Amino acid sequence: MSLRSPLGRVRGLGSAKSGTEHFWAQRVTAVALIPLTLWFVYSILALGSGDHAAASAWMRSPVNAVLLLLLVFATFHHMQLGLQVVIEDYIHAEGLKISSLVIVKGASLLLGVASVFAILKVSFGG
């Protein structure tokens, strides 16, 4: 006989209430990053020594802009999830751990939003 309530069994979260979505998001972004990263490396190589005009023209293409936005989202989401685990593994002083987590997650968000702004500015021709 299980002591877990029917609702608890349906939710399937266990006693910690969270954790699986961290693991899952890490894997989903990892899978997304395989093609996106290869595309990005190929694009950077194809731009070669490209000057400002060539790189801007490349980013004004809607396909490139959208793929770049996806790359930025997946990269920074994957990055903050990964760094979170590293911090939780090695920093055991509670105050330092929490402040490091806030700084890393805040910095990831800042870098991600700055990237999105730059991409949109160029692709809308600003």
Added chain:
Amino acid sequence: MSNGDRPLSPHLQIYAWQWTMALSILHRASGVGLSVGTLLMVWWLLGLAGGVASFDLVQGFVSHWLGKICLLGWTWALFYHLCNGIRHLGWDVGVGFELDTARNTGYIVFAASIVLTGLAWLVGQAMGGVS
């Protein structure tokens, strides 16, 4: 509580280094390194958005020898983390846990990361490179 004669878990200092263990640590290290590397990507994007002068500043860094060394390191970290990440995804679905398989896929991943890095730089040079 006395645990006098219980077996101790091996101390890190006397733990025999293994290939798979080194690769596992490298996966994490390359991930942290790539996190720092995103700064260059964001700088490049902001530089592009900022106009010709700010873009040339980024290109100037990347074509400097110091920038090239950084970029080479990040290229390798990227390909290593990518290849070893695929190896990890295999483990996530339960494939490749046998000791021999894990060791062999480790060799393959490490070799692939170096080959892909070399290939990317060769193609980069051929396409005009970072001049």
